Structure formats: structure tokens, C-alpha cells
Amino acid sequence: MSRSRIEGLLAAFPKLVGTGKQHTYVETENVRYVYQPIEALYLLVITNKQSNILEDLETLRLLSKLVPEYSPSLDEEGVCRAAFDLASAFDEAISLGNKENVTVAQVKQYCEMESHEEKLHKLVMQSKINETKDHMRRRVTEIEKSKIDRGKTEKAFAPLRPPIDFSDMKTRGTGLGGDPIFADSFAQKPKGLPSAPTPVTSKADGGMKLGKLKKTNQFLESLKAEGELISEDTQLTGIKSRLSSAAPSDPVTVAIEEKISATVKRDGGVHNLDIQGTLALQVLDDTNGFIQLQIENQDLPGLIFKTHPYINKELFNSQQTVMARDPNRPFPSGQNDTPLVKWRIQELDESSLPLSVNCWPSVSGNETHVNIEYEASEMFDLNNVVISIPLPALRKAPSVRQIDGEWKYDSRNSVLEWSIILIDQSNRSGSMEFAVPSADPSTFFPISVGFSASSTFSGLKVTSVLPLREGCPLKFSQRIRLATDKYLVI
Structure with missing residues (x-):
């Protein structure tokens, strides 16, 4: 079916629906419209008149369940923002015009599997x-x-x-x-004076x-x-x-990392706030692989753990102990971190944000004055904070009149980067003011924020590493880090 044909059918639909009708389909000379109201919108399936109306209604019912799963709000703005994800989900539900025998959970699983490798690659590169x-x-x-x-x-x-x-x-x-x-x-160097010995590089060193x-x-x-x-x-x-990068000296290294994804409204409120964490293990050799890790964490609502199939799940849930399901098999050794535990925190609100950013553009004559401020939570000390504000295309750098921190103008991408090396108890809030030629206030959004911290929301940490056989607790090191994945003010 051509694009012009589809656009013509969609344009004719509002005139056919009318008001006060109880049924959920309309037939014309050639096609059948099967529809369902969703707040101020309609979910519409267009079929030929020879199709089975019961199957069409079942297809419509499945699609109506998928829309709330991917759209943050059931209005035109929310649907447009989730259009790509909705198209992918609908493609899994309908194949060549026929409904696939799938459930909502299966569609979500298929869509996530498609992007898993890409997400893993981005995580490794970052x-x-x-x-x-x-x-x-x-x-x-x-x-x-x-x-x-x-x-x-x-x-x-x-x-x-x-x-x-x-x-x-x-x-x-x-x-x-x-x-x-x-x-x-x-x-x-003058002759006769002592000089520092010159280091000799052997062939073995490369x-x-x-x-x-x-x-x-x-x-x-x-x-x-x-x-x-x-x-x-x-x-x-x-x-x-x-x-000259040196290998880890400790027999066991634990890497604990949480990624925060947030989309914050410019006028207040949160579209989404999601925390995902991993606990990864690196063992230098097989002799140190027969171990168990004792962990502890804060008891937070909405904290959900998932363990690798290699891990004894019952022991983890009852005693917070990370141990192989088969005690005769050691943890894999080598230079690569092996993820063992993953978790997710979802039941968080705006008060849980580590950093809030407010932007106030105002037009005055031929200039737009922008006041932007940050306010950091007491929960974390943030490192390497970068707040990136998009700007209109400029011939020269913006005029920065006041700033707490440092700034840099990326002329290629037309972005002003506001950098604060460390936010701690001494500077929980700060501001910046700059001016550019007159521009629409929406030009300065979305604002992208990046930072890291040495503590996490879950507070998860390894307290001890014990051998499965007789012996003393093993020496270990652990790296704990919170970092941004996608943190936007829209």
C-alpha cells in the first residue's frame, strides 16, 4: 500500500467516527476501520472487509496493551517521543498483516534482545x-x-x-x-658532572x-x-x-557500578528515573576462584536483584552470599571482569535526584540572557560534573558574565559546557549567567548532564571474600562508582 493511500485513509477516519457511537469499527466500500479510544487519541487498525473481525479486535487489544508500556504519557507528545519503540513493538506483534501469537511480555523481551549487544558495546567503550x-x-x-x-x-x-x-x-x-x-x-650536559642514570629498556619490555x-x-x-x-x-x-599499565596486584578485584538514567522536566517533575547496577568479579588465577563473597546493601523499596545462572540464587536471597552454584567449579579467572549480580531501582521520585538543574532564559532587546543554576543532593559528592547547554548557531563564543566553575564553548556542536570538578559540602549549589543573540527559549533544551560519584544508591559493597575450603579470608580490592547513562533536562 502506497504512502499516499495510507494518508488518505487516515484523513478520512475522523469524519467517519462521529460522536456517541458505541461500536468500535467503521466500514467503507473497501476497508474496515477497527479503533479504540485512548484518552484524547485513537488506536486504529485498518484492514480489508474480508478479514476476520474477531482477529482484528484481538490484534487491537494486544496493541492497546503495548502503548502504555512504551509511551511515557498517553498524549500526542508522549506517543511521538516513543514512536520508534512503538513501531518496533508493533512490528513484533504484527507480521505481514497478520497477528503474531505473542504476549506483551514476549514483545518486550524481543525488543530488548535486539538492542542488548549494542548496549553492551556502548557500556564497554564508555x-x-x-x-x-x-x-x-x-x-x-x-x-x-x-x-x-x-x-x-x-x-x-x-x-x-x-x-x-x-x-x-x-x-x-x-x-x-x-x-x-x-x-x-x-x-x-657538561663533562665531569654527575648525571642521573638513564633507564634501559629491554627487549622483553617491548x-x-x-x-x-x-x-x-x-x-x-x-x-x-x-x-x-x-x-x-x-x-x-x-x-x-x-x-606501562600494571595488572591488578590483589588476587580478587570487585567492581561495583551503578548507572543512572533520568529525564527531568524543565518546570519540575520527572519523566523517568531508573538506576541499574552490576557487580563484577575479576580473579587473577584459578587457585583463588573457589571463593564466596559476602555483601551488604541498603534496604530500599523497588530494589530488585538478578543473579547470573552460575550463582547460587537461593543462598544469595537468604544470606546475601555470592557463591557458585557448583562449589567444585571456580569463578573464571583472567583480566576481564565477570558480571555476577545485576540490580535495578525504580521506585524513586524527584527528591532522589543527585543533581537538579534549572535554566531561565529571558529575551531582552537583541539579546537572550540565560541564568542557569544547579543544586546537588546531600547524598553524594559528585566528580567531574559537566552540564552541556545547547545554543543557537553563533559566530563567536557566548558572553559568560558569571560562573561558579569553568566553561568551554564547543563551536562545532554549538554547545556550552559548564564544568565543576567536584561538588561537595562546600558548593552544593552554584550558578552561571551568559548572554547570546536573541533566540527562542526552547533552543537551550534539552540540557545534558554528566557526573560520577564514589558511592551508590543501593550502598552495595563486599564486606569479605572467604575461601570455600579451609583458609584465611582473601585480600581483595573493590571499585565502587556511580555514573550517568542518560541524564537530561527537557
Whole structure:
């Protein structure tokens, strides 16, 4: 059926329905309209007159159950926002014009299975990016410390050194990436003076190969393209951290992570607020795989756990112990984290938001003045907060007149990024004011928010790791992290 034919049939439907009629179908010369009112809208199925009316009504009944599952509100705005998900669900319910023998639960399962691999891939990529950023920040701190130590050493040997010819140093460069820390390694040293021993790289270590440097530079360039500010010192530390990343020293490592997804209305209220968490385990070798993990968490309403089929579910539910269902099989060993427990928290309201953002655009003459403020909850200390405000296309950066924190203008995407490194007890609230040429207030939405924290909603943590056989509790380390998945103000 052509698009023009479908549009013509839909245009004719409102004239055929009328008001005060009790039946749920209308027939014309060629087609039958089977419909059901949903608040101010109609759910409509168009069939030919030869189709079975009972089957058409059954199809309509199934579709009417699917709409509330995917649409946040049963109005035109909510249906339009969920149009893609509804189309996918309807496609699972109807095939080649015939109703499939499926239930609502099966349709939801099929739709989730389609995107599972994509979600897993995005999760892995985001985890790698976050890990690289953490390495960079740690290495920047180490380099700053080494600068201070080197300065002390320079002062100690100052009476013995002749004046340095800086013009000569400038001609030959200052070392890798222009970093002054390595300047002395490339500057010519006077004969007879003691020099620091030069580290020797063996073949077993692999050395610093051009191919590795090139791949690392490409990765850093991709971070730059995403708007990350990477200094020369940070580039060097990123290279060193990638080339000399050490394996975990503890026999057992536990990674606990929660992802928060929220869509908040600009005038107050929450469209959706969802927390999903995972507990993953990394065991260095099989000898340490015969273990059980004792956990504890806060007793929250709406907290639902799911365990991997490998785990003893009854023991987990009764004693909060994570142990293999078969005690003769160890947990898998290796460098990859193995997810063992997942959970979800849904019964949360607006008061549970870690960070609230309010934006107040107002037009004054030829300019739009935008006041934006944040207010953080007492529950979390937030790290690396970035609030991204979309702007109209500008020829130059906006005029920022007041800000608590730092800002950066991404001209390629026309986005103003407001950054706060840490939000704690000292700065639970803050504001920013900027001006741009006159623009529609809706231009500044949706606002995207990103942050991380070292604590979680569930408060889940591992208290001990015990061997299944005789022996002392094992030494272990655990990483606990809360991060945003999709946090929008619309």
C-alpha cells in the first residue's frame, strides 16, 4: 500500500467516527476501520472487509496493551517521543498483516534482545574511556609531584652547574611533547658532572614503539574531537600509562557500578528515573576462584536483584552470599571482569535526584540572557560534573558574565559546557549567567548532564571474600562508582 493511500485513509477516519457511537469499527466500500479510544487519541487498525473481525479486535487489544508500556504519557507528545519503540513493538506483534501469537511480555523481551549487544558495546567503550581519563588524571598528579622533586634537586646542584644556554635548548626542542620535565634529558650536559642514570629498556619490555605511540595519539585525538581538554603533559602521561599499565596486584578485584538514567522536566517533575547496577568479579588465577563473597546493601523499596545462572540464587536471597552454584567449579579467572549480580531501582521520585538543574532564559532587546543554576543532593559528592547547554548557531563564543566553575564553548556542536570538578559540602549549589543573540527559549533544551560519584544508591559493597575450603579470608580490592547513562533536562 502506497504512502499516499495510507494518508488518505487516515484523513478520512475522523469524519467517519462521529460522536456517541458505541461500536468500535467503521466500514467503507473497501476497508474496515477497527479503533479504540485512548484518552484524547485513537488506536486504529485498518484492514480489508474480508478479514476476520474477531482477529482484528484481538490484534487491537494486544496493541492497546503495548502503548502504555512504551509511551511515557498517553498524549500526542508522549506517543511521538516513543514512536520508534512503538513501531518496533508493533512490528513484533504484527507480521505481514497478520497477528503474531505473542504476549506483551514476549514483545518486550524481543525488543530488548535486539538492542542488548549494542548496549553492551556502548557500556564497554564508555568504561574504557572512563578508565583512560582516570589514568590521565592520576599521571598528571604524579608529574606535578615529580616537577616539585626535580625543582628541589635543581636547587641542590645549582652551585655546580654552569649557566644553561636556553637558546640552544630552544633550537633542539624540550623533549617528548615539549614537556619541560624531560628538557634536561635532551640538553647537552657538561663533562665531569654527575648525571642521573638513564633507564634501559629491554627487549622483553617491548620498548617505546612508534606503532603504539601512533595508536595512542589517535585515541587522544578522538577524545579531543569529543571536546575533552588534553594538555601536552596529559598527552605524555596518557602515553606512559597505556604503555606501562600494571595488572591488578590483589588476587580478587570487585567492581561495583551503578548507572543512572533520568529525564527531568524543565518546570519540575520527572519523566523517568531508573538506576541499574552490576557487580563484577575479576580473579587473577584459578587457585583463588573457589571463593564466596559476602555483601551488604541498603534496604530500599523497588530494589530488585538478578543473579547470573552460575550463582547460587537461593543462598544469595537468604544470606546475601555470592557463591557458585557448583562449589567444585571456580569463578573464571583472567583480566576481564565477570558480571555476577545485576540490580535495578525504580521506585524513586524527584527528591532522589543527585543533581537538579534549572535554566531561565529571558529575551531582552537583541539579546537572550540565560541564568542557569544547579543544586546537588546531600547524598553524594559528585566528580567531574559537566552540564552541556545547547545554543543557537553563533559566530563567536557566548558572553559568560558569571560562573561558579569553568566553561568551554564547543563551536562545532554549538554547545556550552559548564564544568565543576567536584561538588561537595562546600558548593552544593552554584550558578552561571551568559548572554547570546536573541533566540527562542526552547533552543537551550534539552540540557545534558554528566557526573560520577564514589558511592551508590543501593550502598552495595563486599564486606569479605572467604575461601570455600579451609583458609584465611582473601585480600581483595573493590571499585565502587556511580555514573550517568542518560541524564537530561527537557
